[in-house]
Amino acid sequence: MDQAQPAYSHTNILSAEKLSSEKQDRWLFKDISFTIEPGHIFHIKGANGSGKTTLLRILCGLTVAESGEVLWGDKTIRRQHDQYHTQLSYVGHTDGIKQDLTVEENLRVAAVLAQGKQQPPISFNLADILRRIGLAKKKYTFAHALSAGQRRRLALARCLLNDTSIWILDEPLTALDAQGVGLVEDLINMHIQRKGIAIITSHQALNISDAHYKVLSLS
């Protein structure tokens, strides 16, 4: 559909070393290690409450693990906070969009947040992004007037704003219909082809080629 785009400029290996996380005096997971190379999708599976979301939040730097480190390249993400977060787009369980703002206003705020510290504002093609997430005619619609699936796609749109090479998505396919799922899979595929990294949790299987697909099961 879209022509192939060039690879991301700042890619690196994302790895976890012996991550452990506690919740109310019991271990959610202990000593987990893994490596993700650019151009791969990492699918975290597990039952509800097994710590999938916590692991994602640790990889984002939102939560701190009890022990262990997350490394991007050869340095921990704590040591290179700005460089890492400039390359990161996160879509959590909740959409992270304001109901009382329009689609366009939401994206403009997200763009300001995505722009690097003391960098000039991002120039992004609003119309193009809206088309790619299937909300082309909804530029001036309030977010509360969108359906749940449309809101989810709006939330995912933030990944397209600033050429971020790492996408961390918590249940991205929730509330999406078949067409929406296809759209998101296309976006993720394109992201992988550009040597990006995608880390997702999902109950559904994704239509991605096996060569680029890794699974971690949390029990």
Added chain:
Amino acid sequence: MYIWFHKLGSAPTFYKWSGLWLPWLGAICFILFAAGLYSGLVYAPADYQQGDSFRIIYMHVPAAWMSMFVYVVMAVSGAIGIIWHVKLAQIAMISSAPIGFSFTVLALVTGSIWGRPMWGTWWEWGDARLMSEALLLFLYIGVIGLSIAIEDKRKAAQAVAILSLVGLINIPIIHYSVVWLNTLHQGPTVSKFDTPSIDMRMFMPLLIMALAFKLFYVVVLLLRTRNELLWRERRSQWVKNIIQGTSND
């Protein structure tokens, strides 16, 4: 030096060493209290203005000093705990809060008792030190309330550390504002709580009591910290050894 410090921060080492020190500290504390109370109640001469009722300062003044001192210790150990991730410092901070709160209550109650014969009322709004002490009480209540309200221990430690540091900055501001408020209405007052510092026979018991209170704080802090440590690490091997009596210490 760094290794020694780091080892001290390690739980089993701290537990062992504090266990060795505690009986001695407790004994010295007891002796100091006995000496302080005797010299304060018997040895020091009666004040020519207030008679024997001034003797309550031997409880009131050290308690007030300690209420401030403990707050500072709490804020500082909180800062150490969250900046350098020293768990022991975090536990010391949380354990200090109720102790400081108790000192503050003691200071307020003894202050009120002391003031009664002089003011004729149980409470004097015009006294800057009493008002500051009352607000300090609420700062402590806030700290304790916050530490209870947050379930996750690490988050609670971070929150309490931030709150106590903010409170610490505010204490001088609060105090100054109350002092200013009083100078507006009464002109410069001689606070009834100025310590009668001239006669050495009156001042010495105060110093002894101050030392006794400090040591008391250390003893209670160690006891509470040891307890909290045992509880938090109850599933680790060194605690199990202690419980089963198989430990070498």
Added chain:
Amino acid sequence: MNVFTTILKRDLLLAIRYRAELLNPMLFFILIIILFQLGMRAKPEVLITLAPAIVWIAALLSALLSLDHMFRSDMEDGALEQMIISTQPTSLLVLAKIIAHWIITGLAVTLVGPLLGMMLGLSFDATKILFLTLLIGTPILSAIGSIGVALTVGLRRGGVILSLLVLPLFVPVLIFASQTVNTYVGGYSVAAPMSILIALLIFSLSLAPWAASAALRMSVS
């Protein structure tokens, strides 16, 4: 600068579109002052000395009521996480939210308060001083309050403990602001308390965003 204004505009837009946020604290403010008068039946001379304190206590309580929405909706819909994850300095974003909060709540109190002060019997000149104290003092409330909200936004019934945390910190502002007017009425110079208020304003605006963003990171984790 672009970041600051974007977040400021965002919060103002959200407040305009959801007007209950604007109205409640203001109504509360007016109501408290009316309640004081009804409960007190004081002689006019007495009421004048009490007037600044009444207005200021009402301002404090209405600020307390309005503080909760500073971070709560952002916490609930995930917008707060996005702000923390972003490379933009969180304290800058918090400062923008503090200023937005003041514009939405404190500014209205600053404009309406003096009118109510006159209703309580203050002279026109004393009312001007009251206005100045409100202008300088209400942003301090938003700044200090932001720390308390940041600490409690993740708690289930944070509102209760919020008041406990924040009111002791408000006390110096209350004392200096309300007593400034009485000082003026008494014929003394107000330079000292005014400069202290200004100093508190600068102090709280520079330090509070910092403390609040540390607290937000804790609440979100």
